[in-house]
């Protein structure tokens with residue numbers, strides 16, 4: 001993983017050495033610029049996650065650098081800490097007015113420097129996540145709006161097609177009407193899945209037993225699987241620690257994965273489900289099936305909304321599962337070794353107290 005990058009901009013060499021060595025000790029990657037023009041070049045080439053910016057510098061002062069950074073869409077979100085002379089209130093006010101995120105008085109305490117950077121990066125991370133959520137919410141609203149608009153006309157088209165079918169005897173016309181009805185069903189299924197996606201948007205995490213959720217999900221799908229002659233084999237860990245889960249949403253995620261398996265497996269096939277502790281403080285839930293598998297070039301698309309290889313699929317099952325597992329701070333991966341079906345692995349994090357227990361036992 002890429003280290004967090006901090007750019008130090010100051011024409012005073014001692015200051016740069018002092019600040020960068022502290023930042024390196026804190027685990028950041030650093031670079032330095034000695035004047036305003038070089039600062040702008042380094043922002044371009046070094047792509048910092050945070051900038052410490054002196055005010056009085058040759059060629060271009062800190063205010064002008066700040067103005068340019070905040071005027072560009074690409075750089076306006078990079079947190080900037082202005083370095084100001086101790087008693088210069090005007091400096092601080094002007095810097096904050098232009099858009100500085102914080103300031104430090106020179107000479108600054110290195111402990112304070114670390115704390116301010118940590119806090120700014122934390123705020124920036126939350127802001128970034130909020131922006132992404134806003135974008136997703138806007139997209140969700142759009143999709144939801146379209147679904148709402150086509151729901152009623154679709155019912156009309158489906159209903160009328162059924163009535164016409166009863167009255168028409170011509171074989172070709174009947175075939176066309178069947179096609180209309182099939183397509184209507186496909187779109188109705190898609191709308192149902194969009195509703196499901198919307199309803200899975202918020203996970204409320206509470207302590208719960210993952211095995212219980214697995215059993216409840218299997219209970220829901222077992223008749224369909226058995227009806228197709230597919231066996232379901234469970235191998236669940238004993239006394240699993242309580243995890244932070246939203247039972248209803250987690251069940252929805254697992255159900256979507258099992259539905260895919262049931263759809264992919266032929267007669268006499270099998271679905272095997274296991275739960276077990278996994279490295280790094282996780283419980284791993286693995287669902288393997290002996291179905292048709294997924295081709296290598298399709299694997300990269302399977303979590304994308306509306307990606308489907310099925311005639312009547314909406315392509316939302318794995319999108320729903322992915323979103324839910326992300327909300328559980330977990331991880332979901334899919335493998336499909338050639339000729340060996342599909343393996344879906346879900347990792348869910350242990351609650352902190354259990355993680356500590358695990359670390360104590362292992363060390």
Ligand SMILES: Nc1ncnc2c1ncn2[C@@H]1O[C@H](COP(=O)(O)OP(=O)(O)OP(=O)(O)O)[C@@H](O)[C@H]1O
Nearest residue numbers: 260261264293302308309313314315316317318342
């Ligand atoms: N267990 C599996 N075996 C084979 N292919 C799979 C499996 N799981 C997923 N896929 C592939 O991934 C695609 C996307 O799955 P996803 O569940 O998101 O959508 P879908 O099943 O096509 O439609 P929906 O779930 O919305 O009804 C599927 O169309 C299929 O090609």
Ligand SMILES: [Mg+2]
Nearest residue numbers: 256260317318
């Ligand atoms: Mg599916």
